[in-house]
Each structure stands twice: as structure tokens, then as C-alpha cells.
Amino acid sequence: MTTYTTTRTGWTFPLTLPRVVMLLLVAAAFGTLAWRFYAGLGASTNLRDDFPWGLWIGLDILTGVALAAGGFTMAFYIEVIGRERFHQFLRPAVLTAFVGYVLVITGLLGDMGLPWRIYHPIYLWNPRSFMFEVAWCVMLYTTVLFVEFLPMPLERLGLGRLLRMVRKVMPVFIVLGIVLSTLHQSSLGSLFLLMGHRLHALWWSPILPVNFLLTAICVGFAMVVFESILSGWLLKHPLDGKLLGDLTRPLPWLLLGALAVRLGDLVVRGSLSAVTEGSLQSYSFLVEVSIGLALPALVLFSRSWRETPGRLFTIATMVVIGVVLNRVNVSMIGMFTETSSYIPAWSEWVVSVGLVALGVLAVVFISENMPVRNEHHHVAYNRPKPNNHVTRGKAARQRL
């Protein structure tokens, strides 16, 4: 565990064994990507004309964006409606979201056929296209996340004047970021609205964008909890079970809401019977909905489950797995037809795994070298600090 002080100058990144392994995974991913650009997508992936989107879209992009949802859910919960006592969760969430979006763009560059044209949507417009909406959301929200992330390096570097400027405009970016996020999360679902001829009835629905947004909000909370508990264990700092439990209080209601909308929609469309059809899709749906929505919703109403970090971690992991499975179901398993199915090639796995490793390394490096868990207001603040900051600072110091 490293402690942060303003006087420290060097940047540290102790190379422990897990980190070396992750660095190797990153190297393997970029090596594979280089080969993919040399050999083409056909030789380096299992993508084909009848299955043009695979693991990179399903996992790196759809899931990557969903798991970055902590950024906007916490921005709303903590900044907009002022749940100040959860403030310590905000920066890690913003950091994860920012790193997540950079990885999404990296994955996108690997998947696109002509990635050097990624800027095309800036001047070639088709406002009727969901992909056009997605492209703009990615560009704008990544910029917003960069601004929201900026205070961390700026505090670290002691650039007070710049920091003050960033803080002045921050409220605008927070509001903008939430609006863009709701658009982006939902539009990834909208992409599949036009695939009613192919996507299995358990997932295809006119309200796919709503389902994507609701599950993103749920997993926003779950990811923040998942990460705080995990980093608490790894860095051996005590966890405040009460605080985590309180943070999680809206989650069972959100999960219940997402579940009700999903099942209600299936009933309205008359597709509920597909649940028992005994196909791969029906089993995958059952796992997704029970592990990811129903069970966590029920259990999280119990205060003791919420406030025991070990138990809460299990439930948060289930919610995360549920959302990952949802995105995988929509983009891959639900898209299987009688004549075409898809299993990712080893190279696709190597890239996806390597990108996750890169994300973990980036978050770890930034957490150890910048004020992520403990903010440094004295760097740029020349006004009296509100009381809650003093107490939070004290609490943080005790924990460290």
C-alpha cells in the first residue's frame, strides 16, 4: 500500500508477479492485434459473413461500456443529488469509467475493418443511424470522462491554476456526462432493434434501449461495490460495511425494476413461453435473469447481506456477471441461427483478455500514483473546507 503525499515526487509501479503476468497478457494482446492488421480479420478471427460481430463487439465494447456505468451513476448519485458521504466512491468510479472507455475505443479500433477512418462520423453524417449516435456518444463521453478524470493528475502534479479552471467547469461536464451516458448505454441496445429478424425473442424487444439503460444503472452500482471491496482486500485497508451497505440500498429496487420491465415486456410480447423451450438461448436467459437480477434483488433487501462485505461482494459479482451475460446473449448467443453459430478464435480471446489486463494495470498505476481514494483539497482550495471534508480526511488518514 502506498500513501500519497504532496511532497513525494517519484512515480512508482512495483512489479509484483501478478503485474508481470498482466503485462505479458497485454503484450500478447497487442502482438495479436498487429498480426490481425497484417493478416486481416478473416485469418485472425472466427468472424464470417453470417457472423460479422463477435467477441470484440460483445465483450470489449458492449460489456466494456456497461461496466463503465459506475461513472455516470455515481456522478448522479453523489454529485447531482448530493449524497456527500459516499464521496470516496466517486473518483474510483470515474477512473474506472475513463479507463474503460479508452479500452472500448482500443477494442473498437481492433474490430473495425478500416479503423484509420474512425473519425469519419465527425463529418460524414447519417443522423438516422444508431451507430452514428453511438460514435458521437463515444467521442463526446470519452472527452467528458477525461475532464472528470483531470483533477486526479492535476492534483498529483500540483497544477493549482489549471485545477481551479477544471473545477469551475466541472458541473457542466457532470450534467453533460450523465445525459451522454444515458444515450450511449441505451443506443447500444438500440443497435439491435433492427435485428428483429435474427435476435432471439427472449432479447429482441422494441424496448431494448430501455433494458440496456436499466441494466447499466444496476451494474454501475454493482461495479463500484465490487471494485471497492476488491481493492480493500488487496490493499488490506479496512472496509466500512455500513457505508457500502448504505450505498447499495437503491440497488435491490433498481434490480427489481429492471427485472419487472424485462419480464413484463416478455409477457406483453407473448414470448415468455420461449423461456421453457429448452434451447441454449433459454438456459442462457434463465442464468442471466436469475443470477444477475432476481437473486441479487431479493438478497440485497436484507441489511445483513448488504453490510457484510464478503456477502455483498458475492452479490455484486453476480450482478456484474448477469450484465456481462446479457450483453453476450444479445450480441452473440441470441444471434445464433440454425445455420450459423460462433465460437471466438483464440486470438479474439487473447486480445479481449489482454485489454482487461491493461485496464487493471492502468487503474492500479493511477490509484497508486494519483489521489484517487483520498482527495487533496489543499492543493488548490483557498476557501474554508466544509466540515464533512475534514472528517472524511481524518477517516481516510486513519485508514491509511
Added chain:
Amino acid sequence: MTDSSVSMGMLIDTTKCMGCRGCQVACKQWNGLKAERTTFFGGPGYQNPPALSANTFTLITFTEIEAEDGLRWIFTKRGCMHCKDPVCAAVCPVGALQKKPNGAVAYDPDKCMGCRYCMLACPWSVPSYEWQSPSPFVRKCTLCDDRQKNGKAPACVSACPTGALQFGRREELLAQARARIAQNPDRYVEHIYGEQEAGGTGVMYLAAVPFSELGFPTVAPHSMAVYADQVMKVIPWWVMGLGAFLTGVYALFSRRKKIAAGLAAEGPQAKQQGGER
């Protein structure tokens, strides 16, 4: 025939097709498409190559059907349907695919960035990809846009020896198809595939058996692009509504926080400090 402002189409009478694949070869020749290495019986029956691809814009499918008078072979010619409201064009983020006034759904390789959304959105999975290329493009039938400009019918139509393929104004072809069904009700099922499918397509089919038996998907009688339009209509309102709501709530809670912290006296300068970041 070459009035570029009139939407042209193709009528494919599968009852007249004898499966010679002259159209398939003519298409390859005109478009300079490479041969594919295939295996005998590599696809369904004698169909070869097995599917549309970046090197096969049109394909004769072979379907064996057991009828009362024995086994029947039915051939259909598959390829781009040249929809009236093509969903591939609706979904393309950069407008690389566009419906031309002459009826062709045309692809501009200079705009494409390779997201492959068109391939998935097409109800017939027509757009194909150059998977083997390090700088791949989408490929599909162009309705011989270039030949039309020079007053010629598409290569496949010109090559057809039996008159199974007809090229002309879509409305005229439709009237002809209706007349054929009326005159020979025993020869055709009462369904012009493409008249309604996906909101109407430029390429239309007549057949002796239901189209589902020939591997044609059942497609809604409207373009799936309507979903895009419905959702997109909401977005400006969503942005303005949510933006205003969040700004209001944010201002309210910031003010409450400031009062609670005893900073209200500092006045408007403190307002900008809303979030303690």
C-alpha cells in the same frame, strides 16, 4: 429504360429458371470478381458456391422439393433486394450505403469505416465482407449501376436465356407479376415476394411453392428502419429534458449543501464550486 430518376427493379420468375447459372457467371465477369475455391456438395445440394460472398454478388440456390409428381428442383437467384427503404442505408453511420433514384442501393467505399452494421441489419444478410483483406470493404450487388448509366440492363438479366430475369420499372414489373399470377393461378403461389417485404423491394420474385420452402425469410411488411426513426425522434427531447432536470436538481442540492455548510453568505461566487472534485 435508362431514365435515372425512375426506380428500376427486377422480376425473377423462378418457374422459368433452369439453373444454368449464366447470370452468376455474367455477374462475376462484369464485376471482375475472383473465382472461389469450393468443394462439390460444399453447400446445400448442387448449389455452388454455397453462399453469397465478397466474390459472389448473385447466387443461384438449389432447392429440392418432394411434390406429388416426384422430386422437383427449384432454382432461385439470390442477391441484394434493393429495398425501397433499405435498412442497411438507414444504419450506416457514415452514409456509405444509399438508395439511388434509379433504384440501386449503392455503396461508397470511400466513406465506409468497416463497422459491418449493414451486414447484420440486412434481413437477407446480403452485404458481404472482404474478410481476407487487411483493408476490407463491403461488397454486394450494385444493380449494375454502371451498366444502367450506359443504357444497358444488369449483366445477370442480359445473360438469362429463359426470360426468368426481367429488368424494368418496378411498378411495371409488379403489374406484370400480378397479371401472370392471375393468368396462371396453377403455376404460381399468390405471393409476389418483395412487393411488401421490408416495405417493398426492387427485386421481386414469383414462385410455384411458398417462399418459406425456398429458404426465403419471412420479413415484416415495413422497413425495420421505422424503429430507428421512432427512437431517434425521442432523442432531442430526452437530451433537453434530462439536461434541464439534472441542472435543476444539481443546483438545488448544491445550494442546500452550501447552506448546510454555512457558505451561503459567500454569495454567487461560491455557486460554481458545486461539486467538491
